[in-house]
Amino acid sequence: MSEALWPSDPSRIAEFRLLRRLGAGGMGVVYLGRTDAGALAAVKVIRGESAGDDDFRARFAREVELARRVDSPWVVPVLDADAETREPWLATAFVPGPSLAEAVAEHGPMPSRVASVLGGLLAKALDAVHTAGLVHRDVKPGNVLLALDGPRLIDFGIARAAGDTALTASGVVVGTPGFLAPEQAEGQPASSASDVFALGCVLAYMSTGTLPFGTGTPDALLYRTVHDEPELDGMEGELRTLAERCLAKDPDARPTADEIGRLLAEDTPDASGDWLPDPVARMVAARAAESLALPGIEPTVVDEPEEPPLRHPGRRRLLLAGSALLLAGGGTGAAVWASEDDPKEPSGSGRPVYVLGLHGATGAGETTVSRVAERAARLAVAEHNASPKRSYDLKVKVLADRGDVDSARDVARAFTADRNVVAVLGPVGEIQMRAAAAVYGEAGLTHMSNSTGQQDYFVTSRVTSFQSGAPHLALGTWIAFHAFATGQVTSAGVVIDRDGGTIIQDQGTPLVTNWRDTLEAEVIPRVVAERTDDGPKAVRELLAARVGAFIYLGPLDATVRAAQDLAAAGFTGPRWMQHQLYGSDFPAQAGAAGEGWYVVTMAVDPSALKTRQAREFTAAWRKRYGSTPEPYATEAYDSVRMLLAEFARTVPAGARRRPVRADLAKRLAKVKYEGIARTYTFGEYHQYDNEGDGWTEETFVHQVRDGRFQQLGSLGDLSRAAEAQS
Template sequence: MRPLLAADPETIGPYRLLARIGAGGMGVVYLARSEGGALAAVKVIRAEHAADPSFRARFRREAQAAARVDARWTTPVLAADPEAPEPWLATAFVPGPSLAETVAGHGPLPPDTVRALGARLVEALTAVHAAGLVHRDIKPGNVLLALDGPRLIDFGIARAGGATALTATDLVIGTPGYLSPEQARARGGEPGPPSDVFSLGCLLAYAAAGRPPFGTGTAAAVIFRTIHEAPDLTGVPDDPLRTLIARCLKKSPAARPTLPELRTALGHFGTDDWLPPGLPALIAERSAQVLELPEPQRAEPPTLAAGPPAPTRRRFLLLGTSAGVLAAGGATAAWYTTTRSSARTPAVPTRTLAVHADLTGPGKALGSAIEQAVRLAVSDHNARVDRSFDLALQVHDDHGEAARSQAVARQLTADGRVCAVIGPSSDTTALATRDIYTKASLPTVTAWAGSDDLYATASSTHLAVFQIRPADYAMPTPLFRYLTEIHPASRWALIEDDAARDFSWLIARLLTENAPTHGTVTTHTVPADSDDFAPAAAAAIAARAQAVVYCGNSPQRAAACARALRTAGFTGTAAAAQPVLDPAFLAAAGAAAEGWVFSSTWVDPVRLAPAATFVRAFTRRYGVPSVPAGAAEAYDALGMVAHVLTQSGTGPVDPGSLILPLRSLSYQGITRTFAFDASTGAVQLNPGLFLWRIRRGRPDFLGQYQQVKAA
C-alpha cells in the first residue's frame, strides 16, 4: 500500500480513505474505513471515463450485477454510486495474502488444502454465475487467503451474460496461463461458465504443483500451448486430484465438468485448519497490521510537467491491467545534482553494490554502457556532503552465457557484503540466475531484460528480481497509438515472420484485436526458411495498406522487408518493435529505413531535461560524443537502490529487507518515473514505453508515447 496523495479526497461516500491499494488506467483503488469501522476496498473510476454516457450505463449494470453475488467465499459489494462525478464501488477488504504470493513464498499447497480451496471457489463461482456473470480472470492473484477460507476477488472485468461489458468483445480478457482456449482465440464469442471452470483448473494445478499447467514464457507461447497442447500436470502429486484437474482442462467446453459435478468430486471440507502450518500465523499477522493502521499520511503530489489528456478507453484496453497512472512518491533522481565539496567529512559506513553484465561477449557494448553509468552514479553519490554511507562497487562479467551468469550469481550471493545487483543485461542471463538471486533474497535490478517469463517472475512482491522495463508483450502499445492518433491509418498490413513465430504472433494478434474501428487489417506471413519479403510487400500494396508493421524481431529480416516495401512503391507508415531498432537494421536497409517508426523501452537522454546533468557528466568523463543506449537506465537503477539504502539507516543491511521497500517505491529518475503496481508487483507500463522514428538515416527519439503530438 502507498500513502494517500495530497490530491486524493478524504472521503468517498460514507468511507474515510486510509491508503492507496493501487492505481490503474480505469481509476484508483483505496483502502477505506466505514463509519462503523469496517474496512473496504473502494474502486473509483476516473472522470474522463465516466463522462462517456455508455460507459456510465455499463458501469451501472455491472455494479448492480456484482451486488447480486451472494456467497461466503467472494468479497461482497458493500455500496456503489454509479451516478457520482467519479463513479465508485466498495467491496469488503480482505487483508490476507494472495494465492500467488503464498505459493511463490511457501511452495505448493498440500492436496487436501487444494481440494478445500477448490471446493470453496466452486461455491463462489456458483454464486457469480447465478448472478448472470462470468468472472473471466480467475488467477492466483485474484484469490486471497483468509483464516476461514479463500476469497475470490476482482469482478472489474466480469461481464453480465447477454449484456455489454466494461471491456470490448474482441479482446483477450484474462491472464495467459489461466484463460480458457475460447478466451485465448478471442474471436468475439461470449465465454460462458465452462470458461471459468477451465481457469479454475489452471489455478488448482498451480496451487498443487507450484507452476501453471501450460508453462511459462512469452504470452504468445503460453496461449499457443493453451489452445493446442495438453496440460503438464506431472507436478500434481495426488492422482484423483490430477484426474479431476485434467477434466477441467479439456479443450472443449462441453467436455468439462459442471460446477455441481466439480463440487461433488472435491468432497466435504470443514472451516477450520484448512491451511498448512505456518500460513495461519502469516495471515493473522497481516490482518493485525491492517487493523492497526494509523491515521492517513499523505504524500506530496509529484512535480511533473502537465501531460496530454489521459488515454482513451480503447488504448487502456490494449494496455491491460498493469498499465496505469503513476503513484507519486518522495524518491527523486535529484540526488545526483547535490553540490559537491572537497571538505573532509566524518567517516561513514560502506555499502557494496555489484554490476552483473556481459562485458566481453555479444552484448559487450550494452554491458560497457551499464558499467560506465553505474560507476558515474557511484561517484556522484560518494561526492555528496550529506551522504550517510559510501558506495563500493564490484563488477562481474558473464560473457553473455547462462552458465557463467549462474557462476557470477552464486559468487555474489555468497559474498555477504553485496547489498544489491545491477543487472543482468540480457534475457538469457537474467532467466538463468533468477532463482539463485531469489533464493538468496539478493535484490537484482535489470532495465535490459524484457522476457515475459522473467516479467511473470518479477511480478511477485516477494521475489528479488526487479524488471524495471516493460515486458515484450507491451511493445504493440506505442504502435497502436501512433497508427490511431498520431499518424492515423485505417488500413493496416501486418507481416508475420515465422523465423520468430512466438514474438511475431504476439505482436500481430494484439494489433489485430485492436484494429481501427472502421478500418481493415490484413496479415501476410513470410516463411522462416525464406528471406524473400517481396510477396508480402506486394500483398500489402494490393490491400491498399496505409501502414505496414513488421512483427518479427530480426534487424536483418526487417531490413529485407524495408527494401521490399520500397521496391514495391509503398509510401505509407512502416513500423516495428524494439528488437529491430538496431544499427544492423540501418546498415542493411539503407535508404529504405527512412521514416520507419519503432516502439521501444529506451530513451535518448539528450532529449530529456532531467538528464542534462547526467549527459554532460557522462560525455565529459568518458570522452564520448553521446551517451550509449542503456546507460541512462543504469544510472536510474543505481539511483533507486541508493535511495532505498539511504532510508535503511546506517546500521548493518540485510539485502532481503530491501525487497519490499524497492517494490513499494515510486522513484523519479532521469529517464522516467519507476513505480510498481500495488496488486501485482509488476512495473507500471505506461511511463516506460517510447516512440522513435528514423529521420535522415538516424534514430530520432519522439518521446513517451502518450506525450507525442499528432503530426
C-alpha cells in the same frame, strides 16, 4: 502491500474514512477504508474516462446490483456503492491476507490436499458468482486472497452480467494473459465456462508453481493458450485429470463450477489455519496482524516522515532483515556477496549517501553479464559523484545469486532490508527475475533488468519491476524483418531447440508465423525436445529439404555444432542465431564455421556509432576499464542512468528527510528517457515499449567476421542501404 495517501486523495468516501492506498490502475484507485464502527473495507474509486461515460455508469450500477446477489462465504461481499456520484465507487469487505500468487511465489507449490481444498472452495465461489448471473472474467492467483479459514475471490472490476456481449467490443481481450480461456484470447465473449478454464490454470499454478501455458509476453501466452496443450508436470491423480478437463479448448467439454465443487468436496477449514502449510499460515497470520496495527485515522495531508511509509515493519519484515544479516555475516544463506564497495566511492563527505544495488549472478552464462552490469553501474555512479554541485553521494552495493529461485529471493530480501538502497539494477536472468520480483514488489523497492525479456513477473509485481530490454518475442520477429530488409527472404529451416529454455519458444513461434504469413515464404520448423540431442538430426532433415536460409534457436553448444554441420555440408545461405548468443564465445568455438552468422539484438556496440553521446560513453568506458564497452554495457549504463535521473527527482530538498521508495516506480512508469542508442518508455507491464515507429533504428544486426562479432548497423540502416542499391 499498501502506501500512504497522496495529498490529492480524499479523506472520506461516504461512511468510509480512508487510511491507505492499496493499489492503482487504469480504471482508478483502491483505498483501504474504515467505518466509524471499525469495519475495514476495500474502496474502489473509478476515475478517468469511465467516470464520465453514462453507459459505463449504467453498467456499473447493474453490476453492483448483481454482485450484491452473490451469496458465498468464499466471495468478498459488496458493502456499499454509488454509481451516481462524480467518481463512482464500490466498497467490498477487506481481507488482510496475502494473495495466492504471493504465497506460491514466496513458498512454492501447495501440497495436493491443500490445492484440492482451495480448488473446491474457489469452485463454490464461482458457482455463486454464476448463479447470480455474473461472469468474473479475471480469475487468477492475484485475485484469490488467503485467510486462515479459507480463500476469498475478489475483484469484480471487470465482472459482467452473463450474456451481456455488448460490454466489450468484438476482438477486445479483457483479463490477464496466462489465465484467459482460448475463446477470450480470440476476442470472443466470456462465459461461465471461461471462468472454469481460468480455475484450471489456477489449479495448475498452485500445484506446480508454474503457468500451464508457459511464460513470456502476453501475445505469446495467448497464442499458446489457443494452440498448445497445457504443461501439467507435477500434478498427479484426480486433481490432474480435473485440471485437464477444465483446460479443454472446447468450452462445452469443461465441467461446471458446481461439479468441480462437488468433486473436490472437503471438510470446510476452521479458523486455525492448520489446513495450510506452516510457512503460508504464518504469512497469513502476519499479514492479518499488520492490518490490526493500522492507525485509527491517518491525515490526508501530512509532512513526509523521516523514514518511508513502510518504516513500521511487521514480523515478516523483521524476518527479511534477519535473513540479510545472516548473508552479511557469511552464514549459510544462498546468496553471496559478489563485490565490496568501490574504495573510490564516497564516505565521510557530510552529504547523504544513497545506495544503488546491483543484483548479479554467478550462474553459468550469467557471470559475464553481471560483470558488465557492475562496471556500468560503477561508471554511472562515479560520474554522479564527480559533480561538484551534487547534493548527495551514491555508492554501489553488489550481491549475486546462484542462478536459482532461492538465492535470487535471498538477494532481493537483503537489498529490500537495507533502507539505504534506493533502487536495484537486475536480476540478470529470467528465473531470478520471476522469483525476486515479488520480493521487490512487496517491499516497494524499484528494480530494473536490462538483460531479461519475459513479462510473466507482472503476475506478482506490477508496480516496482521494470525491464529495459526488448521482449524475446519481438526479437524473433526481427530476424524475419532483417531477412526482408536485406533481400534474403527464401525458404527457411528453423530449429527450435528447447534445451535453450522458454526463451527459444518465445522467439521461434512468431518467427515461423511471420516468415510464413508476412513474408509469404516457405518455412520448415523442427522442434528439438529437451535432453534428446536431436539437433544434428534436425539440421540433416532441413538440409535434405534444400532450404535456402537457416535459423538455429538454441543454446551455445548446440548452435556451434549446427554451424559446424552446415559448414561441413557446404551450406552458404544466410544463417541466424538466437539473440542471447551475441557477445558469447560462439566465434571462437565455431571457428571458421561460424563466419557469416547473423545475430539480431537490441544490444548495440557504441564504438561503432557516430553520435556524440556514444563517443563520450565509449571514451569514458575505455578510460576507466581500458577497453571498448562490452556487449550489453550500453543497455546497463542507460538503465542505471535512467534510474538515477528519476531517483534525483524524488529526493527532498535538504538532508533531513529520506526519499520515499514508492515514488521512483511512479516516475519510471511514465518516463521517456533518451539513452545512447534508443528512447526508453515502458508499456502496461513495465516492459520496454517497442511498439513505436523507431524500433528499427534501435535494433542492431551483428555478423561474425574475422573471428568476432561486428556490428553491421541498425535494421533501419540496413533497410535504407538495401533500398539505395535497388
